[in-house]
Amino acid sequence: MVSPEKAPNTTRPAEFKVVDRTEADRHKSVTQTFLSSTAQNTCRTLGWVFLIFGFIGIMSPGFMGAHLTPVHNLIHLVSGAIALWAGRSRTMDARRVAVTLGVVYTLFGLVGFIAGVPGYPSVPNHGMDRFLLMPAPGMLELGTSDHVIHFMIGALFLIGAILSRRRSGTAGHNVSSLG
Numbered sequence: 197m198v199s200p201e202k203a204p205n206t207t208r209p210a211e212f213k214v215v216d217r218t219e220a221d222r223h224k225s226v227t228q229t230f231l232s233s234t235a236q237n238t239c240r241t242l243g244w245v246f247l248i249f250g251f252i253g254i255m256s257p258g259f260m261g262a263h264l265t266p267v268h269n270l271i272h273l274v275s276g277a278i279a280l281w282a283g284r285s286r287t288m289d290a291r292r293v294a295v296t297l298g299v300v301y302t303l304f305g306l307v308g309f310i311a312g313v314p315g316y317p318s319v320p321n322h323g324m325d326r327f328l329l330m331p332a333p334g335m336l337e338l339g340t341s342d343h344v345i346h347f348m349i350g351a352l353f354l355i356g357a358i359l360s361r362r363r364s365g366t367a368g369h370n371v372s373s374l375g
Contacts (some may be wrong), residue, residue: 232283235290238356240283242297242349246276261341263319268336291357298353305347308338 232240250272253264262268275297282293312327317337325339338346 233287233290233360235294235356235360236283236285236287238283238294238353238360239279239290242352242356243276243279243281243283245349246272246279250276257319258321260345261322261339262345263317263322263337263339263342265319265335265337267332268338268342271336287360291360294353294357294360298350298357300350301346302350302354304338305343305345305350308340308343308346312338312340312343 249259250269252259253262253269253272254266257264278293279297282290285293308329309327312325312329314324314326315328315330316322316324317328317330317339318334319337322339327340327343329338329343330336331338
């Protein structure tokens with residue numbers, strides 16, 4: 197028989213604190229935001245930019261001088277959805293998406309300047325463009341402002357992927373994730 201003085205201690209030590217589920221979830225969310233990789237943050241940010249630009253393009257096809265046809269806007273909306281998904285995924289997935297979208301959009305920009313020719317787009321309220329590229333005339337037309345925007349967006353995706361790789365300290369491992 198164990199005497200009351202010698203009974204095992206079944207109480208919790210003072211340093212343990214019972215935390216309700218919502219506080220723990222909030223802390224985890226904030227911690228994950230701080231520990232998100234640069235690729236994840238880049239994908240989330242540019243994903244929202246693509247979605248906003250896609251919706252604005254539907255209402256204003258000449259926004260920022262771009263040639264925003266319905267097909268072009270759909271491509272922006274799909275790119276935005278993919279980027280947002282990647283921003284909520286593992287670091288490695290975010291890096292892959294950032295590299296893929298970075299290469300694709302950077303190439304769109306470069307090809308536009310290399311293969312674009314002087315011409316008049318079918319998009320209303322646009323004059324002659326020195327570097328007009330018309331992969332699908334009337335459906336998908338890219339002008340100088342599109343090439344500049346695509347090149348810049350592609351470069352930002354690539355920078356996010358490169359900085360994420362450096363920050364994690366290892367190639368292909370997700371050191372900054374909570375799991």
